[in-house]
Amino acid sequence: MASVKSPTRHRWDQFRLRTLLFVMLLSAISFGWIASERAERRREQKVVAWVSEKGGAVVFAHHGWFDRWVGGTVQTVDFSGRRIMISGNPPVVDLSPLAGLKNLATLNLRTTLVSDLSPLAELETLRSLDLSSTEVTDLSPLAELERLEVLYLYGAPVSEEQVRTLQESLPHLRIYGLPRLPIDEPVF
Numbered sequence: 001m002a003s004v005k006s007p008t009r010h011r012w013d014q015f016r017l018r019t020l021l022f023v024m025l026l027s028a029i030s031f032g033w034i035a036s037e038r039a040e041r042r043r044e045q046k047v048v049a050w051v052s053e054k055g056g057a058v059v060f061a062h063h064g065w066f067d068r069w070v071g072g073t074v075q076t077v078d079f080s081g082r083r084i085m086i087s088g089n090p091p092v093v094d095l096s097p098l099a100g101l102k103n104l105a106t107l108n109l110r111t112t113l114v115s116d117l118s119p120l121a122e123l124e125t126l127r128s129l130d131l132s133s134t135e136v137t138d139l140s141p142l143a144e145l146e147r148l149e150v151l152y153l154y155g156a157p158v159s160e161e162q163v164r165t166l167q168e169s170l171p172h173l174r175i176y177g178l179p180r181l182p183i184d185e186p187v188f
Helices: 007-053 064-070 096-100 118-122 160-169
Strands: 057-061 073-078 106-108 128-130 150-152 174-176
Touching: 007 057, 007 096, 096 118, 160 174
Parallel strands: 073 106, 106 128, 128 150, 150 174
Antiparallel strands: 057 073
C-alpha cells in the first residue's frame, strides 16, 4: 500500500518556506539599504577631506543610532574667509565637490572667490546660503532649490534683475544684503 501524506504537514512546509523567503527578501532589502547609506557616507568623507584641505569646517548631523553607527550626514559646510591662501590652503573657487552632499542644509561661502553656483543646483535640501562678498553674479542655479529659505548677498556683485528673478522663482526666500532693493532686513 502507498502511504498518503498528511495535508496539514504539506501546508506547514509551504508556510515555513514562504516565511523563509519573505525573511530573506526583507534581509536583502535591509542590507542593500545599509550598503547604499554606507556608500553615501564614504562619498561624503571624500568631500569632507576636500573641505578640510581648503581650510573649511564641517558640521555633521546625527539622527538616531543608525547615524551614530555609520557616521552622521554632512549638514553644514563653512568656507567663510577663504579668499586668500592661509597655511598653504588654496582659496575656494570650484564648488563641484559639494554637488554630492545630498543632505547639506547650510553653506557659508562668505568672502570666497566662488563665482559659479551651478554645482549647487542639485542640493535639494539646502536651506541657508551665504554668498556675502563673493564673486557671484548669476543666481539662476538657485532657482530650483525650493527648500532654500535664507540667502545672504552682502557685498556680492549681483544685479537687481538677478535678485528679482530669484524672488519670483522662490517667493518664500528671504534675501538679505542688498539695501537698494525693497528686501526685508533680518530681525535680530
